[in-house]
Amino acid sequence: MSKDNTTLMRKEYVYYKQGNSKVHGEKHKRGLPKVGCKARIVVVRRSGGYAISIFVEGHNHPLTSPARVPFLKSYRGVSNLNKTLSDQLSLVNVKTNKRFEFFGVQAGGIENIGCTQRDLYNYGRTCREEKKGHDEDLLYMHF
Numbered sequence: 001m002s003k004d005n006t007t008l009m010r011k012e013y014v015y016y017k018q019g020n021s022k023v024h025g026e027k028h029k030r031g032l033p034k035v036g037c038k039a040r041i042v043v044v045r046r047s048g049g050y051a052i053s054i055f056v057e058g059h060n061h062p063l064t065s066p067a068r069v070p071f072l073k074s075y076r077g078v079s080n081l082n083k084t085l086s087d088q089l090s091l092v093n094v095k096t097n098k099r100f101e102f103f104g105v106q107a108g109g110i111e112n113i114g115c116t117q118r119d120l121y122n123y124g125r126t127c128r129e130e131k132k133g134h135d136e137d138l139l140y141m142h143f
Helices: 066-071 080-091 096-107 117-131 135-142
Strands: 010-014 040-046 049-056
Touching: 080 096, 080 117, 096 117
Parallel strands: none
Antiparallel strands: 010 040, 040 049
């Protein structure tokens, strides 16, 4: 922060595997263990713009395997087809886990769906939040 605490002057981004795990070689409950990765980037504010001051690219571990790439958050998402089908199935009270199983059968396996079950639950939550407060409008239109 600057001296007046209003402008960000420096921001450092580090790889999520930076540091060392307390438990060596075991998987944590919340993800993969830390491996001491030194990859990072530091951005600083200079004369009205931003500049990269430090960039360390080196990773001391293998990156994601091609088989796991579809499960990275940047590659996942509920497709428009699955959104429409999910909306229709929810109208007849099919639970989200059953919808996900159905999508898996339809796609030839859950690895081919393109989203996780959590993504489907999150989509359902978003739909419910959009409908909040509009119940009385729907009731009024019905009668």
